[in-house]
Amino acid sequence: MKTKPTVARWTGQQTIRILIIILLVLANAFLGKQVTWLLTPVQQFFSIVGLPIILAGVLYYLMNPLVDWLEKRFHIRRTWTIIGLFVLILGLIVWGIVALIPIIRTQTLGIINDWPTYWHNASNELNHWLNDPKLSVFRDQLDQWNTDASKLLSGKVTKYLTGTVSSITSVVSTVTTVVIGLITMPFILFYLLKDGHQLPKYLAKFIPTKGRTSFLQVLTEINSQVSNYIRGQLTVAFFVAVMFAIGYGIIGLKFALTLGIAAGILNLIPYLGSFLAMVPSVVIALVISPWMLIKVLIVFVIEQTIEGRVISPLVLGSSLAIHPVTILIVLLVSGKIFGLMGVIFGIPGYAILKVLVTHLFAWYQAQSGLYEEEGAVDDG
Numbered sequence: 001m002k003t004k005p006t007v008a009r010w011t012g013q014q015t016i017r018i019l020i021i022i023l024l025v026l027a028n029a030f031l032g033k034q035v036t037w038l039l040t041p042v043q044q045f046f047s048i049v050g051l052p053i054i055l056a057g058v059l060y061y062l063m064n065p066l067v068d069w070l071e072k073r074f075h076i077r078r079t080w081t082i083i084g085l086f087v088l089i090l091g092l093i094v095w096g097i098v099a100l101i102p103i104i105r106t107q108t109l110g111i112i113n114d115w116p117t118y119w120h121n122a123s124n125e126l127n128h129w130l131n132d133p134k135l136s137v138f139r140d141q142l143d144q145w146n147t148d149a150s151k152l153l154s155g156k157v158t159k160y161l162t163g164t165v166s167s168i169t170s171v172v173s174t175v176t177t178v179v180i181g182l183i184t185m186p187f188i189l190f191y192l193l194k195d196g197h198q199l200p201k202y203l204a205k206f207i208p209t210k211g212r213t214s215f216l217q218v219l220t221e222i223n224s225q226v227s228n229y230i231r232g233q234l235t236v237a238f239f240v241a242v243m244f245a246i247g248y249g250i251i252g253l254k255f256a257l258t259l260g261i262a263a264g265i266l267n268l269i270p271y272l273g274s275f276l277a278m279v280p281s282v283v284i285a286l287v288i289s290p291w292m293l294i295k296v297l298i299v300f301v302i303e304q305t306i307e308g309r310v311i312s313p314l315v316l317g318s319s320l321a322i323h324p325v326t327i328l329i330v331l332l333v334s335g336k337i338f339g340l341m342g343v344i345f346g347i348p349g350y351a352i353l354k355v356l357v358t359h360l361f362a363w364y365q366a367q368s369g370l371y372e373e374e375g376a377v378d379d380g
Contacts, residue, residue, distance in 0.1 A: 018364070051181035056188040060196060061227045062234065067193055082193045086186065100257075107258035111280065121287040218359050225351040233268055235315045240267040240274070240307060247299035253292065254284060269343055270327050274304065322351070 063085060070081045200219045204212045241264025248256035263277035278300055285296040322330075327347060334346030 048177065048180065049184075051177060052185040052188055055181065055185045056192055058230055058234070059185075059189050060192045061230045063189075064193060064196065064227075065231075078194060082190060086190070104258050104261065107255040111255055111258065111284075115280075118283050118287050122283045214359065214363075218355060221355045221359075222352050225355060226348050229348045229351060232315045233270075236307065236311055237264045237267045239311050240264045240303065243303045243306065244277070244299070247303060248281070248296075251292070251295040251299060253281065253296060254288070259284075270331065270347060272331065274300075274307075322347070322354075326350075 067078065067081050067085065070076055071078050076084075200216055200223075203219070204215055207215045241260050243260075244263040245257050245260025248259055253259070259277070259281050262280070263274065266273035266277040269276070278296075281296050281300075282293065285292040330346045330350045331343055334342030334349065336342075338346070
């Protein structure tokens with residue numbers, strides 16, 4: 001019976017300590033908001049190095065398993081393996097520039113130039129279909145939607161024309177950042193592939209000895225979550241692009257290759273990407289003929305069936321163990337706060353945060369004594 005007061009007194013001290021930590025975090029957040037100018041150099045630094053680091057990190061997770069396998073299987077030095085893969089990727093890039101880029105460029109310019117005509121014709125076609133008096137409600141809604149879309153588009157055009165100078169400056173700055181990122185990315189990627197597996201142990205040296213094991217465990221789980229997500233999403237996106245390009249090519253839809261690649265890229269947005277990719281395909285098919293629209297929808301159904309029943313379960317599995325509703329909420333919130341980058345990186349960011357919170361809560365359970373089993377306390 002002597003242990004009960006000790007547990008209660010110790011638990012109270014830990015609770016006060018946790019509250020103090022929370023107050024300090026909130027105070028630091030408040031002070032940080034008041035001196036945002038101090039963070040401007042940091043923001044500018046990450047705006048420059050962020051792109052090459054992100055690109056190098058994505059390619060690292062794609063290439064590192066292959067580098068490890070070649071090193072272990074054929075006993076090739078890691079440096080030579082990396083150089084060989086770089087040469088292979090460079091060859092694929094050159095082939096893509098020579099063979100695919102001209103086709104994609106021509107089709108993309110065709111879509112951009114013809115899109116107003118396609119949209120106008122598709123709207124007229126839908127109005128013709130909905131001309132039945134029984135469907136007057138839908139026709140009115142479509143007219144309203146079309147009017148709102150036209151006003152929004154004209155407003156955007158006016159805004160961009162008004163700010164031509166600032167727009168040009170922004171475009172030049174963005175292009176410069178992208179070029180610098182593409183130039184520096186291979187060097188970052190090379191050293192990540194060469195020495196990245198030693199990075200956790202290096203970082204662990206800055207952690208107190210008693211916490212190093214837990215720190216390495218957290219890094220291992222985070223690395224597993226992020227690597228599974230990146231490799232899985234990119235693999236699925238590749239197969240989606242191939243399936244749509246082949247499907248559209250078989251049915252004879254215009255701009256098949258570009259629409260397929262766009263579908264693969266948009267598929268990086270979970271649940272919503274494939275449906276967004278269908279918008280231009282449906283509009284173009286609607287202008288061509290009703291039968292083409294039916295064939296496009298058939299391709300979409302077949303692709304979704306293969307992706308959902310075969311590719312995604314084999315590639316992704318349940319590696320993240322995140323509920324679909326949670327994914328949708330994360331996409332909405334991260335997209336609202338961070339824009340397009342939030343939509344793309346919101347899920348892996350949430351996965352990292354989930355690992356950190358899970359381990360932090362486990363530590364709090366062990367340290368606070370508030371979550372001991374009832375029988376264990378009564379036995380004292």
